[in-house]
Amino acid sequence: MLSLVTRAAGVWGRLRRACSGAALLCPQPWMEKCPADHVVFSSPYSSHKKEKLDTSIFPVENIRNFSIIAHVDHGKSTLADRLLEITGTIAKTDQNKQVLDKLQVERERGITVKAQTASLFYSYEGMNYLLNLIDTPGHVDFSYEVSRSLSACQGVILVVDANEGIQAQTMANFYLAFEAQLAIIPVINKIDLKNADPERVEKQIEKLFDISKDECIRISAKLGTNVEKVLQEVIEKVPAPSVNISDPLKALVFDSTFDHYRGVIANIALFGGEVQKGHKIVSAHTRKTYEVNEVGILTPNEQPTHKLYAGQVGYLIAGMKEVTEAQIGDTLYLHKQPVEPLPGFKSAKPMVFAGMYPVDQSEYNNLKSAIEKLTLNDSSVTVHRDSSLALGAGWRLGFLGLLHLEVFNQRLEQEYNASVILTAPTVPYKAVLSSAKLKKEHGKEEITVINPAEFPDKSSVSEYLEPTVLGTIITPDEYIGKIITLCQTRRAVQKDMVYIDEHRVMLKYIFPLNEIVVDFYDALKSLSSGYASFDYEDAGYQAADLVKMDILLNGNSVEELGAVVHKDKAYAVGKAMCERLKDAIPRQLFEIAIQAALGSKVIARETVKAYRKNVVAKCYGGDITRKMKLLKRQAEGKKKMRKIGNVEVPKDAFISVLKRQSEK
Numbered sequence: 001m002l003s004l005v006t007r008a009a010g011v012w013g014r015l016r017r018a019c020s021g022a023a024l025l026c027p028q029p030w031m032e033k034c035p036a037d038h039v040v041f042s043s044p045y046s047s048h049k050k051e052k053l054d055t056s057i058f059p060v061e062n063i064r065n066f067s068i069i070a071h072v073d074h075g076k077s078t079l080a081d082r083l084l085e086i087t088g089t090i091a092k093t094d095q096n097k098q099v100l101d102k103l104q105v106e107r108e109r110g111i112t113v114k115a116q117t118a119s120l121f122y123s124y125e126g127m128n129y130l131l132n133l134i135d136t137p138g139h140v141d142f143s144y145e146v147s148r149s150l151s152a153c154q155g156v157i158l159v160v161d162a163n164e165g166i167q168a169q170t171m172a173n174f175y176l177a178f179e180a181q182l183a184i185i186p187v188i189n190k191i192d193l194k195n196a197d198p199e200r201v202e203k204q205i206e207k208l209f210d211i212s213k214d215e216c217i218r219i220s221a222k223l224g225t226n227v228e229k230v231l232q233e234v235i236e237k238v239p240a241p242s243v244n245i246s247d248p249l250k251a252l253v254f255d256s257t258f259d260h261y262r263g264v265i266a267n268i269a270l271f272g273g274e275v276q277k278g279h280k281i282v283s284a285h286t287r288k289t290y291e292v293n294e295v296g297i298l299t300p301n302e303q304p305t306h307k308l309y310a311g312q313v314g315y316l317i318a319g320m321k322e323v324t325e326a327q328i329g330d331t332l333y334l335h336k337q338p339v340e341p342l343p344g345f346k347s348a349k350p351m352v353f354a355g356m357y358p359v360d361q362s363e364y365n366n367l368k369s370a371i372e373k374l375t376l377n378d379s380s381v382t383v384h385r386d387s388s389l390a391l392g393a394g395w396r397l398g399f400l401g402l403l404h405l406e407v408f409n410q411r412l413e414q415e416y417n418a419s420v421i422l423t424a425p426t427v428p429y430k431a432v433l434s435s436a437k438l439k440k441e442h443g444k445e446e447i448t449v450i451n452p453a454e455f456p457d458k459s460s461v462s463e464y465l466e467p468t469v470l471g472t473i474i475t476p477d478e479y480i481g482k483i484i485t486l487c488q489t490r491r492a493v494q495k496d497m498v499y500i501d502e503h504r505v506m507l508k509y510i511f512p513l514n515e516i517v518v519d520f521y522d523a524l525k526s527l528s529s530g531y532a533s534f535d536y537e538d539a540g541y542q543a544a545d546l547v548k549m550d551i552l553l554n555g556n557s558v559e560e561l562g563a564v565v566h567k568d569k570a571y572a573v574g575k576a577m578c579e580r581l582k583d584a585i586p587r588q589l590f591e592i593a594i595q596a597a598l599g600s601k602v603i604a605r606e607t608v609k610a611y612r613k614n615v616v617a618k619c620y621g622g623d624i625t626r627k628m629k630l631l632k633r634q635a636e637g638k639k640k641m642r643k644i645g646n647v648e649v650p651k652d653a654f655i656s657v658l659k660r661q662s663e664k
């Protein structure tokens with residue numbers, strides 16, 4: 001014990017030297033409130049220190065790796081901010097709002113989409129600890145991030161809102177942690193709210209998770225109330241990683257990003273050994289050898305260290321220039337010291353597919369490289385090459401949900417300046433083939449169809465199958481009636497209904513995936529005044545009576561707008577799609593007929609009237625610059641259009657047509 005304290009004191013000195021003097025310790029204003037034994041010895045967030053830190057002072061027993069998990073908006077990122085402040089990782093200011101949500105898309109939408117790591121230094125009861133915190137997203141579309149993050153952890157802080165109580169994603173995230181056998185610290189947040197009812201939430205936690213209410217910590221992440229207690233509980237309750245420094249290096253790549261200058265930056269968790277600059281490492285996946293250029297921890301910016309040791313979580317740069325070289329889930333080991341690779345991750349199962357095309361074919365290569373780099377950072381996206389008559393060469397991408405698709409699209413625009421056309425999303429259907437010709441062509445009897453254009457005709461199929469999910473809805477009981485009706489209109493079958501307390505009910509339904517993927521969540525929120533929550537998991541395939549619906553513009557079938565629908569819904573969906581297309585397609589110089597058809601049978605029709613006005617007429621005889629401006633604006637608008645036959649279709653129309661306006 002003594003030697004550890006002495007070592008730690010020495011380290012503190014070294015860390016203090018490594019971080020510039022100004023960055024450290026009292027009399028920093030935010031330090032004065034720290035209790036005497038909670039010594040802070042990291043640098044403020046803003047300053048990236050090039051001088052290397054020595055983290056050897058933290059023996060494995062003093063390392064804790066943990067995640068914060070919760071339902072959307074229950075306060076994970078706010079709690080992370082407070083933990084960063086308490087440990088002096090960032091200065092305490094009012095500007096600290098969701099510091100770990102670094103992406104523009106996260107800040108704009110106010111949600112976490114990427115798990116983010118931060119190493120915190122904390123001194124408690126005379127011991128110095130290295131705490132590696134991973135903040136995770138709450139939305140179901142990003143649950144792959146959560147499950148990957150948990151593989152680098154031994155414990156979780158499970159945050160539950162004191163007003164909303166346990167919600168659908170609280171359940172899902174709890175089970176992820178429970179199945180991974182992690183220590184779970186239940187935290188009831190937002191106790192400062194007027195309607196907070198922590199006692200009710202404690203009862204729910206006892207009932208649903210079998211965790212004693214005495215273990216729950218009541219906090220306000222916003223005000224900082226009791227947050228320090230959470231940190232101490234992490235030290236007390238989360239076990240240190242069970243690893244050995246003297247073993248050969250075994251590092252799990254649990255995330256990667258691509259830096260334009262430095263290539264691939266891999267986030268790694270060390271399950272054995274140590275690694276430092278100059279080491280030769282091998283990727284178990286590609287068997288390629290690399291020399292390590294830099295290792296470090298994330299504070300939460302990259303902070304180089306001399307080495308990374310077993311039990312630590314950090315980053316590694318090793319001259320991987322191609323995005324395909326750093327697979328998430330890969331195991332890295334030292335050259336000539338091979339190890340049994342870690343199990344890696346189950347690959348994500350895409351729920352929604354959509355076509356993605358460059359707005360202009362000349363941008364194909366740029367977009368290709370942008371997609372490759374972004375999928376390195378978001379490995380749950382699957383990519384297949386595709387092409388379409390109207391849109392040219394492109395890709396068919398698989399996502400975990402519609403929000404995931406939208407966020408990926410937004411990130412492409414914001415981080416890679418790439419503008420794309422997205423086609424209507426579809427779920428992966430299956431067809432059991434009866435035609436000998438098709439069976440031979442595909443080399444199998446059952447095919448998965450991720451593009452409606454390739455949906456085989458009924459005459460060559462013995463059965464169609466559609467994907468289903470087990471949905472969990474948690475709602476105040478006053479909305480049950482409306483919710484049950486909504487579920488029935490979505491062809492759902494009820495599996496369970498239990499009261500989780502006097503007024504809240506948990507419903508379980510099997511849904512056809514295509515009934516919920518686009519807008520079920522919005523409909524649920526709107527009819528429950530925002531109080532119901534929803535989460536789902538894969539539940540296999542079921543037989544379904546499916547048909548392919550074509551959309552025609554002036555008699556020409558538009559492959560990119562075609563959809564696979566349930567036969568009973570074809571008329572309603574066709575009518576709605578035609579109506580929405582009518583709103584989306586601007587009037588042009590000729591009349592446009594929009595039709596939905598099943599085979600040769602037209603089931604719905606709308607007309608866009610011709611547009612007669614000459615936009616520059618009013619400029620004749622007038623100012624030529626005004627006329628030029630008007631024409632330029634028109635040309636800009638045209639760039640956002642796609643010509644199909646002779647009809648100009650706005651690029652957003654392809655995706656917006658499937659959205660249902662409102663639920664009756």
Ligand SMILES: Nc1nc2c(ncn2[C@@H]2O[C@H](COP(=O)(O)OP(=O)(O)OP(=O)(O)O)[C@@H](O)[C@H]2O)c(=O)[nH]1
Pocket residue numbers: 070071072073074075076077078079098110111112113136137138139189190191192193219220221222223
């Ligand atoms: N009153 C009150 N509001 C809080 C508290 N903690 C968080 N909030 C607010 O709740 C909202 C959501 O907080 P976040 O920290 O972004 O929640 P999150 O769980 O990280 O959200 P996602 O990452 O999108 O899942 C924000 O407006 C916070 O200011 C709290 O203790 N009290």
